[in-house]
Every structure is written in structure tokens, then in C-alpha cells.
Amino acid sequence: MEAVHEHDHSHDHPSGIMRWVKTTNHKDIGTMYLWFSFAMFMVGGVMALILRAELFQPGLQVVEPEFFNQMTTLHGLIMVFGAIMPAFVGFANWQIPMMIGAPDMAFPRLNNWSFWLLPPAATLLVLSMFVPGGAAGVGWTMYAPLTVQQGMGMDLLIFAVHILGMSSILGSINIITTILNMRAPGMTMMKMPLFVWTWLITAYLLVAAMPVLAGAVTMTLTDRHFGTNFFNAAGGGDPVLFQHIFWFFGHPEVYIIAIPAFGVVSQVIPAFSRKPLFGYASMVYATASIAILSFLVWAHHMYTVGMPVEAQLYYMFATMLIAVPTGVKVFNWVATMWRGSLTFETPMLFALGFLFLFTIGGFTGLVLSLTPVDVQLHDTYYVVAHFHYVMVAGALFSAFAGVYFWLPKWIGKMYDETLGKWHFWLSIIFFNVTFFVQHFLGLAGMPRRIPDYSLQFTDFNMISSIGAFGFGLSQLLFLYILIKAIRSGEKAPEKPWEGADTLEWTHLPTPAPYHSFETPPTVK
Amino acid sequence: MSSVASGKGVQFTIVSRRNNSSSQHGRLLVFGSLGLFTLLVAAGFALAGAWPVLPFAGMECVALYLAYRWLQRHDGDYESISIEGDCVVVETRDGGKVQRHELSRYWAQVVVDESVGRRRRVFLRAHGREVEFGRLLCDDAKVGLAKRLRARLSG
Known part of the structure; x- marks a missing residue:
């Protein structure tokens, strides 16, 4: 201990591996989420390429059908739970405290635990490939009664889902508490940046939906090992009940992924349009409406189970209703750009890519909401194309936009703009090469989740596979851009984006200090 | 977290509270x-x-x-330091638990723990007793408070 004297120790923090294991700093944890997510994106991506290699031409060339099913399952689960969701939690960790003027998350140790639950869960998922019988080959939807017939890999998958769910719930409670209780003086709810609003709503969805998933997989486990018959028709159970339970979780899950993406885009578009977001209040209400509606439409995934026509009509109209608040958002983004002083740096390009392609995904969703159409297209490649437009072009492009947008604030260095633009153009071209043709395959009747197909589908499958490999390789460029920026990027100016006006840009230096806003700013 | 200074009834008082944005x-x-x-x-x-x-x-x-x-x-957590006559009084409320420490003004010393890699901690020490204060403040504010308190104690 010493006498009183002044030094700036704000950059003192532990170093080495234990810094990352024990850290409670929201920025460190955000960084870990983002790198974990990228690693999982690569693993899930390799699995996707195995699928596309097999589908390059008809017949079985590369893998056995059982392994193909396992890859389908793990690709879906890893991308949803291991890549996209953690990516946006990474953004939340980095950005929410800085955007609301808080020093950290409300429960920093809980935040550390939320992250460190993920690696064991991911390990269980990946290790399940190496146990007797291999990984579960049931699809990410884990439909019964197929789940009852699987090997030990299914049990590992169930435990992994439990752990991932626990991580999500703890993280969500932390985010809700942080946003509610740690806003800087003057930062009223309706002054919060839209990214913060979207995460508040997402956290609500997670808290509401996750126990349902946990219950569903637990019933699957007890059906497999403890003699219950929740879903096993042979024992008096109801396999359709599983679908109801799964999709009650599964449809909000789509918005759990999409809504933070809306938030990122709502920060990026105004910044590069040099205008405030058009219709802020309507954006907040539209996001909340989407979240509420997401709990009311789950059975549109199940039109073909034989539900009464009245139920089909209800789900059809309720699903179509979601297009209204989604349309409000899309038109507001467009109106934000209208007569703006636009520039097209990489974050804006990815945001625009999101806007175009997510809108296409929304439209095909509208097509699928029509019961008579969906009965024809159910479980075809049209559905695969639809949800990849929403998940990849929607969520992933938005995540790329967010990384390029906030990277200077995070590391204090600029990325290579030329390479960033190359990354965007390669991604958007190969993405469309991969997935646009899958609409045609679906309309022609090609079923999803099959390793072999009729000769008539060959050409479009070849195109799709070429696109997939191009898309996958383009993401290595993203890794290179990141490493180059971190190691030798030019020093970022204090405010690299002229139109960015949230607290992290206006009140904090670049890069953001390790501890920020220990004394809250006053927001006017 | 905020700090407020006042001099009503006592020679010197500083109160710091958590920043709670929800009711x-x-x-x-x-x-x-x-x-x-x-x-x-x-x-x-x-x-x-x-x-x-x-x-x-x-x-x-x-x-x-x-x-x-x-x-x-933790809604009502606070920490106050006041100089009342011959005493320095440190009162803290942490999770509903209120603690009050009185130290002799003339013997009290302000010390700052600046162990590298850790958050700063400030203490009042007198007659073998040590009371931490400023837990609701950031590092810079802790040092600022320590300086002000030192000046008051020696004044």
C-alpha cells in the first residue's frame, strides 16, 4: 500500500490464459463469444461442404447415407446454437454496456459462466460423431420417434442442448437486468439504441422459449431410457406433440436469431446514411410485435401433420400477419437511406446485402405461410432455400456488418477496406449461387435431407455445390482480414464512421478502454 | 454510481450510491x-x-x-463518509446490511492499495483498524476521494 497519488491504471488487467478463463470483463467475454462463434461457424461450414460434396451429383460418392444424416443434424445444431446465437451474444456483451453507459454487465461472474458452458456443449456435439453409432441423424428438429431409435450420440446431443439452453437463459437474465437497471442517467427506454432494444426483446424470447426446449429433449431422453412414452406412438405416446413442443420453441428461435440482426442493421444503416433511424418508435413496436407473434404461429411448420382446416387457416393468417411489422422495419430502413448522404463501406454493403436478401427470405416465408402451397413444398429444398436466406443472408450478413462496423472500436485498428469489399461481393455472389437455385429444386420437388436424388435435379445441385465451396472459401478471406487488422491494421481514427452517434462512438476513445463508463455519462 | 457532497450539520459528508435506472x-x-x-x-x-x-x-x-x-x-446500497467532530464515520449499506465504523479523526490515515493488475482499493486506517471505502466508485474517483479526505483530515 502506498500514499495517495494519481496514475492512470485504467489499462491494468490480468494477462495470459487465466485472463480469459477467469475474466468477468464484458469486453473479454464478448471477444470470446465472437471467436467461439467463428470457430463453430468453420466447423459447421465444413459439415455443410461435406453435404454439398455428396450432393454435387446423383448417387452416393463421398459419404454413407447415415453419415450424411449426421452431418445434416450437426450442421444445423452447430450453426444455430454454436455459431449464430453466440455471435450475437458476443455483440451484446461488447456493445450493450457501452451503448447504455454501463461499466459492465449486471452479473459479471454469471456472464463468465454463461460463456464457459458453451465449449463443453460444443465438445459434446462434436464428440458425438465418434461414439458407437455415430452422431444423431435426426435433423436439428430432433423429431420423434426417430430420436428413440438413435445411438449414444443422441444422448450427447440432448445433454449438449441442455447446456446450451442453460447458457442462453443465464445470459438472457443478465442482459435483461443490465438493460433495465444499468442505463446511464437520461438514457430512457425510448432513447436506447435499437440494438439494445432488439436484445432486450430477444432475451425475453429466450427466457420464454428455452424451458420448452429443455422439457422436449428431457422427454426424448426419458422415452429413450426410462420407459416413458411421451412421443412413442407404439406405447401410446404422440409424436405430433413433440412437433408442437419443438416448434413452440423453434419458431421464436428463428426470431431469437433474426431480431439482434435487425438491431445491428438498425445501427449500421443510419451511420452510413448520416441520418437518424427513420421511425424509431415504430421500429421498437414492430420488433415487439414480431416477438409476440412468433409465439402464435408455431404450427405453420406442421401443416402436413393433419391438423383441422380451421387450425390451418388460423396459422396461415397469423403467419401472414408477421409480414406487417417486418414490412414496417424494411420500409423504415429504406426510408432511413432515402435522401441520406450514403457511402458504401463494407459494413453498409453487408447491411444492404442483408436488406435485399432477408427481404427475399421474408417473401419466400410468406409463400410458405400459405397452407395449400406449403403442403406441396413442405420438406423440399424450397424450405432449405427460404431459411438459408433468413439465417445466412439475414443473420450472418448482419453479423459481418456488425464486425466490420465495430471492429475499429474494439481493437483500435482499421480493417482492409478493399479486402472487406471483396469479402462482401464474393459472399453475396456465392451465397446466391448456392441458395437461389435451391428454390427451383424445391419447386421441382426435390426433398431435403437426402444424400441421393433423381437425375433431373443434377444441374442445379452442381451449381449449388460450386456456390457452397466458393462461399466457404470466401469466409477464409474474412479470417485473413480479421488477423491482418489485428496484427497490422492502420490505427483507427477516434470516430471512423461520421454518422455513428451512439455512446460508444461519442463518449469513449478508440479503442474502447478495458474499463469504460465506470462513472456513467449523462445522456441528453 | 454517484457521489454527493454536503456539509449540513457535519463538517464533511460524501455519499455514493449505485446507479439504478429501474424502479x-x-x-x-x-x-x-x-x-x-x-x-x-x-x-x-x-x-x-x-x-x-x-x-x-x-x-x-x-x-x-x-x-x-x-x-x-442492492437497490438502496450506499456508502457515506463524514467527519463529525473528532470522528470519521464510514457508513455502508450492502444488500440490506448496514455497517457503521467510527475512527478517530486525528489518527486516521488514508491508504490506497495499488497492486498491479487489480482494481484500486482505498482504506481508512487508525489504531490497528482498517475500513475500506469507495467500493461504489471507479478507480479514478477513489483516488480523488482519497485526496479530498486526506486534505480534510489534515486541515
Whole structure:
């Protein structure tokens, strides 16, 4: 201990591996989420390429059908739970405290635990490939009664889902508490940046939906090992009940992924349009409406189970209703750009890519909401194309936009703009090469989740596979851009984006200090 | 966290409080509605035969309650340092527990722990007793407070 004297120790923090294991700093944890997510994106991506290699031409060339099913399952689960969701939690960790003027998350140790639950869960998922019988080959939807017939890999998958769910719930409670209780003086709810609003709503969805998933997989486990018959028709159970339970979780899950993406885009578009977001209040209400509606439409995934026509009509109209608040958002983004002083740096390009392609995904969703159409297209490649437009072009492009947008604030260095633009153009071209043709395959009747197909589908499958490999390789460029920026990027100016006006840009230096806003700013 | 200085009735007082942006009513509404919705959903599935959703919803409600309870307990946390006659009084409220320490003004020393890699800590020390203060403040504010207090003690 010493006498009183002044030094700036704000950059003192532990170093080495234990810094990352024990850290409670929201920025460190955000960084870990983002790198974990990228690693999982690569693993899930390799699995996707195995699928596309097999589908390059008809017949079985590369893998056995059982392994193909396992890859389908793990690709879906890893991308949803291991890549996209953690990516946006990474953004939340980095950005929410800085955007609301808080020093950290409300429960920093809980935040550390939320992250460190993920690696064991991911390990269980990946290790399940190496146990007797291999990984579960049931699809990410884990439909019964197929789940009852699987090997030990299914049990590992169930435990992994439990752990991932626990991580999500703890993280969500932390985010809700942080946003509610740690806003800087003057930062009223309706002054919060839209990214913060979207995460508040997402956290609500997670808290509401996750126990349902946990219950569903637990019933699957007890059906497999403890003699219950929740879903096993042979024992008096109801396999359709599983679908109801799964999709009650599964449809909000789509918005759990999409809504933070809306938030990122709502920060990026105004910044590069040099205008405030058009219709802020309507954006907040539209996001909340989407979240509420997401709990009311789950059975549109199940039109073909034989539900009464009245139920089909209800789900059809309720699903179509979601297009209204989604349309409000899309038109507001467009109106934000209208007569703006636009520039097209990489974050804006990815945001625009999101806007175009997510809108296409929304439209095909509208097509699928029509019961008579969906009965024809159910479980075809049209559905695969639809949800990849929403998940990849929607969520992933938005995540790329967010990384390029906030990277200077995070590391204090600029990325290579030329390479960033190359990354965007390669991604958007190969993405469309991969997935646009899958609409045609679906309309022609090609079923999803099959390793072999009729000769008539060959050409479009070849195109799709070429696109997939191009898309996958383009993401290595993203890794290179990141490493180059971190190691030798030019020093970022204090405010690299002229139109960015949230607290992290206006009140904090670049890069953001390790501890920020220990004394809250006053927001006017 | 905020600090307020006043001199009413005593020679010197500084009070620091947590920055709470939500009201008790708001918290109850948010956490209560979330828990209620979760339980309603779980009850619906239980009625359809999928009762194992209920325990998970219950566990989640416990987690929500703990978060709510933590916020409530720490809502009124404060720390005050005042100089009253010959005494320096440090009063803290942490999670509902109020502690009051009185030290002799003439023997009290202000010390700062600046161990590298750790947050700064400031203490008042007298007659072998040591009382930490400034826990609700950031590092720079702690040092600032320590300097002001030192000046007052020696003045």
C-alpha cells in the first residue's frame, strides 16, 4: 500500500490464459463469444461442404447415407446454437454496456459462466460423431420417434442442448437486468439504441422459449431410457406433440436469431446514411410485435401433420400477419437511406446485402405461410432455400456488418477496406449461387435431407455445390482480414464512421478502454 | 454510481450510491411478467401431457427471482463518509446490511492499495483498524476521494 497519488491504471488487467478463463470483463467475454462463434461457424461450414460434396451429383460418392444424416443434424445444431446465437451474444456483451453507459454487465461472474458452458456443449456435439453409432441423424428438429431409435450420440446431443439452453437463459437474465437497471442517467427506454432494444426483446424470447426446449429433449431422453412414452406412438405416446413442443420453441428461435440482426442493421444503416433511424418508435413496436407473434404461429411448420382446416387457416393468417411489422422495419430502413448522404463501406454493403436478401427470405416465408402451397413444398429444398436466406443472408450478413462496423472500436485498428469489399461481393455472389437455385429444386420437388436424388435435379445441385465451396472459401478471406487488422491494421481514427452517434462512438476513445463508463455519462 | 457532497450539520459528508435506472415497480413488472408467461406456457404443455416442461420453467423462475431479489437487495446500497467532530464515520449499506465504523479523526490515515493488475482499493486506517471505502466508485474517483479526505483530515 502506498500514499495517495494519481496514475492512470485504467489499462491494468490480468494477462495470459487465466485472463480469459477467469475474466468477468464484458469486453473479454464478448471477444470470446465472437471467436467461439467463428470457430463453430468453420466447423459447421465444413459439415455443410461435406453435404454439398455428396450432393454435387446423383448417387452416393463421398459419404454413407447415415453419415450424411449426421452431418445434416450437426450442421444445423452447430450453426444455430454454436455459431449464430453466440455471435450475437458476443455483440451484446461488447456493445450493450457501452451503448447504455454501463461499466459492465449486471452479473459479471454469471456472464463468465454463461460463456464457459458453451465449449463443453460444443465438445459434446462434436464428440458425438465418434461414439458407437455415430452422431444423431435426426435433423436439428430432433423429431420423434426417430430420436428413440438413435445411438449414444443422441444422448450427447440432448445433454449438449441442455447446456446450451442453460447458457442462453443465464445470459438472457443478465442482459435483461443490465438493460433495465444499468442505463446511464437520461438514457430512457425510448432513447436506447435499437440494438439494445432488439436484445432486450430477444432475451425475453429466450427466457420464454428455452424451458420448452429443455422439457422436449428431457422427454426424448426419458422415452429413450426410462420407459416413458411421451412421443412413442407404439406405447401410446404422440409424436405430433413433440412437433408442437419443438416448434413452440423453434419458431421464436428463428426470431431469437433474426431480431439482434435487425438491431445491428438498425445501427449500421443510419451511420452510413448520416441520418437518424427513420421511425424509431415504430421500429421498437414492430420488433415487439414480431416477438409476440412468433409465439402464435408455431404450427405453420406442421401443416402436413393433419391438423383441422380451421387450425390451418388460423396459422396461415397469423403467419401472414408477421409480414406487417417486418414490412414496417424494411420500409423504415429504406426510408432511413432515402435522401441520406450514403457511402458504401463494407459494413453498409453487408447491411444492404442483408436488406435485399432477408427481404427475399421474408417473401419466400410468406409463400410458405400459405397452407395449400406449403403442403406441396413442405420438406423440399424450397424450405432449405427460404431459411438459408433468413439465417445466412439475414443473420450472418448482419453479423459481418456488425464486425466490420465495430471492429475499429474494439481493437483500435482499421480493417482492409478493399479486402472487406471483396469479402462482401464474393459472399453475396456465392451465397446466391448456392441458395437461389435451391428454390427451383424445391419447386421441382426435390426433398431435403437426402444424400441421393433423381437425375433431373443434377444441374442445379452442381451449381449449388460450386456456390457452397466458393462461399466457404470466401469466409477464409474474412479470417485473413480479421488477423491482418489485428496484427497490422492502420490505427483507427477516434470516430471512423461520421454518422455513428451512439455512446460508444461519442463518449469513449478508440479503442474502447478495458474499463469504460465506470462513472456513467449523462445522456441528453 | 454517484457521489454527493454536503456539509449540513457535519463538517464533511460524501455519499455514493449505485446507479439504478429501474424502479422497483418496473422490475417487478418485468420479472413478474416473464415468470408468469413462462409458467403459463409450461402449464399449457403440462395440460397437453408434456409435464416435464414444468420443472424447467420452475427452475427458470427461481433464476429470475434470484436476479430480481439481488436487484431489490442492492437497490438502496450506499456508502457515506463524514467527519463529525473528532470522528470519521464510514457508513455502508450492502444488500440490506448496514455497517457503521467510527475512527478517530486525528489518527486516521488514508491508504490506497495499488497492486498491479487489480482494481484500486482505498482504506481508512487508525489504531490497528482498517475500513475500506469507495467500493461504489471507479478507480479514478477513489483516488480523488482519497485526496479530498486526506486534505480534510489534515486541515
